[in-house]
Amino acid sequence: MSKLKEALAGGKFPIVMEINPPKGVDLKGMLAPLQGLNGQVTAFGIPDNEHAKMKLSALAAARLVQEAGAEPLLLMTCRDRNRLALESDLLGAGALGLENILALSGDFVSLGDHPDAKPVYDADSVQLLQIARGLMAGHDSAGLPLKGSPQFCLGAVLIPEADPMAPQLLKIKKKLEAGVDFFISAPIFDLEKLRQFKKLLGPQEVKFLACVKVPKAEEVEQAAQGQHRKVYSLPPEVVQELAGNDPEEVLLKGAALAGRLLRQIREEKLADGVYVKAKGKVELMAKVLEAAGA
Numbered sequence: 001m002s003k004l005k006e007a008l009a010g011g012k013f014p015i016v017m018e019i020n021p022p023k024g025v026d027l028k029g030m031l032a033p034l035q036g037l038n039g040q041v042t043a044f045g046i047p048d049n050e051h052a053k054m055k056l057s058a059l060a061a062a063r064l065v066q067e068a069g070a071e072p073l074l075l076m077t078c079r080d081r082n083r084l085a086l087e088s089d090l091l092g093a094g095a096l097g098l099e100n101i102l103a104l105s106g107d108f109v110s111l112g113d114h115p116d117a118k119p120v121y122d123a124d125s126v127q128l129l130q131i132a133r134g135l136m137a138g139h140d141s142a143g144l145p146l147k148g149s150p151q152f153c154l155g156a157v158l159i160p161e162a163d164p165m166a167p168q169l170l171k172i173k174k175k176l177e178a179g180v181d182f183f184i185s186a187p188i189f190d191l192e193k194l195r196q197f198k199k200l201l202g203p204q205e206v207k208f209l210a211c212v213k214v215p216k217a218e219e220v221e222q223a224a225q226g227q228h229r230k231v232y233s234l235p236p237e238v239v240q241e242l243a244g245n246d247p248e249e250v251l252l253k254g255a256a257l258a259g260r261l262l263r264q265i266r267e268e269k270l271a272d273g274v275y276v277k278a279k280g281k282v283e284l285m286a287k288v289l290e291a292a293g294a
Contacts, residue, residue: 002099002100008272015041030061043070045075052117059074072098081122103156127178157186185275191265213254215234220254
């Protein structure tokens with residue numbers, strides 16, 4: 001059993017830190033957080049060409065993290081591969097002993113650094129969960145038998161600030177029916193909205209990790225101008241707290257904020273764990289953990 005699955009099943013409060021595969025083969029920056037934080041962190045999330053920007057293969061990165069003695073959480077998007085390739089990579093992950101998988105549809109290519117690339121989306125995140133469950137049951141998506149089945153701890157994303165909310169609740173229902181083991185939220189900056197979402201969602205047996213993020217100065221500036229991301233927003237009081245002319249100062253303020261949110265989420269039991277996005281930087285990750293008293 002993976003450490004993440006064991007921690008969730010045991011009622012512990014796992015902390016997952018996201019690290020960044022490089023745009024190249026220099027691994028020092030990606031692996032640096034493992035050395036200082038491995039004892040404080042349950043697993044390390046590994047994005048799959050996040051924001052449609054080409055990076056080192058997430059599958060290869062996950063194996064390298066595992067070989068370095070840490071537990072990976074492999075993010076897998078449907079954007080770049082058809083179901084044949086998705087199933088092949090899932091089998092590859094299983095053969096390499098990579099158990100934790102987060103199923104994502106993936107950002108559209110027009111947002112990334114290869115806007116002329118052809119998106120695939122042969123499956124969406126719900127179908128990817130179904131495919132993974134089929135592999136675990138011993139057959140591929142065409143119904144053909146496997147020689148040996150992988151075992152996974154399957155995750156998916158939910159959006160507490162979705163607007164409208166009805167389609168999001170329907171998507172969550174479909175992911176539950178597809179056999180998801182845990183959810184990770186979009187970034188949370190407004191705990192009151194998270195509280196309201198949890199009431200709306202009702203009691204769930206599936207575990208839930210809240211995402212806390214260290215925002216960049218650019219995001220803070222955009223929020224101050226009334227621009228927000230599609231899946232989360234920065235409240236005015238957060239924008240005021242993080243405002244500054246020095247980007248590094250904004251990041252440090254953001255790390256302190258993320259740590260405070262982490263602590264409040266844990267103390268109020270608003271989630272079963274957290275997923276931390278801190279730019280893949282060791283110093284910011286450490287600042288988040290320090291501010292959280294983790």
